[in-house]
Amino acid sequence: MDERLLIEAAQKDPSRFGELYEENVHRVYAFIIRRVRERQTAQDLTSEVFQQALANLPRFEWRGAPFAAWLYRIAANAVADHFQKTSREVAPPPGLDPAEETDIERRVMLFGMVDKLPAEQRRVIILRFAEGKNIREVAQQIGRSEGAVKQLQWRALQNLRAQMHG
């Protein structure tokens, strides 16, 4: 569905916001985690961004720019506030340059492909990368040997490579 129609639908009926969320959650999260480099903080700030977006959606006016650009602006402010509160000396760049946008779009495509991996490969990738577990922890959780987990990890990455370059 056309993004403009999705926005208008969500403005009329907030239960339609789910579609805009799904379309953009990977972008916002990738934008934030590149700046804060810490999973829990990235999750908290991502929540904050979407809560603000939902609250301000009725005032959003379509001017032709992608919805993601609006979300990136909210995200940049949330990150800046976070660095101010934690008074770190070096704040990351607030904006988004074209090179970074390309990087983020590549990740969005990759994360979409993870969802389509065979179940066991997907589980290994999620436990290893999204939850930061080591091979032994993953093996215990899914009830396979460490060797089998490394095999699944290898095959998952090969699958992802084939799709990225396919």
Place this chain on the structure above:
Amino acid sequence: MAERELIEQLDTAIDALLTGRRPPDVPEIADLVAIAADLRDLPSPAFKADLQWTLVPRKQPTVQLHFLVRGVRGFIQFLHDAFGGTQEFLVDDRQGRVLHARVRIGDSVVEMGDASEQSPPYAFGVHLYVPDVDAVYARALAAGATSLHPVVDQPYGDREGSVQDPYGNHWYIATHLAPEQPVRPGLGTVTLFLHPRGTGRMIEFLESAFGARPAEAIEKAPDGTIAYAAVRLGDSTIEMGEAHGQWQPMQAGIHLYVDDADAIYRQAMAAGAVSIVEPYDAPYGERSAIVIDPFGNHWYIGTPL
């Protein structure tokens, strides 16, 4: 380099990436390592789903379970300790009697109120899907439930154990054994499970009173009774199986959200229900009526005003 060696090299490189070190330079796997570097920014699916749940207002489901117990506050504590339930809403009459409360369990919300002399308590069976049935079964026992059946793998692809809570309700706790899909397709975390005597007649009643339609093929037991059936009511599912052995009929409470409470009330009466409260405008903003079906279940029929 042999594949086995490359698999090890890749794992070493991923360990380095995940702990903030520079991965070793191995040209054969450089493109895989680059993908792994991007995957460091992968958000957890649990986080994404939780945030979506918090953010997006849901349409009212057609069926919400309604418990009537003595001591709602204790029941809420039990739901929290056993199943991780969280209270979303509670209103009392200022003398401490809880008129209405809602508790979220996983993707479902259940309702409850304190029983009184006019409204005695009832108890019923609930099918509860969780990611780890063994852990939840143990937690339920620790929270005061008693075991009805230990956790075992069932032939229909679920691992399941059953408990009775201190208020008399039965919880059939299950994990669907398909990887990555702990809940059976079409069901939520919480689904009503009835054990009527005369399941065929129960289905007929639900069809004529509320417009239910069959959701799954009916499974017959060797004696010809219905061992398992599921019906859809609006966007919700109700499961049932003929009463047998320790699984005897109980009385459920069901809050049924409909477009026209008056019309559904009339339909239920025509199908054989008994009226407890005729449709009226309730002070909590709902056109509301209560009927009891021929099997003793309470139906709270409501349309938001």
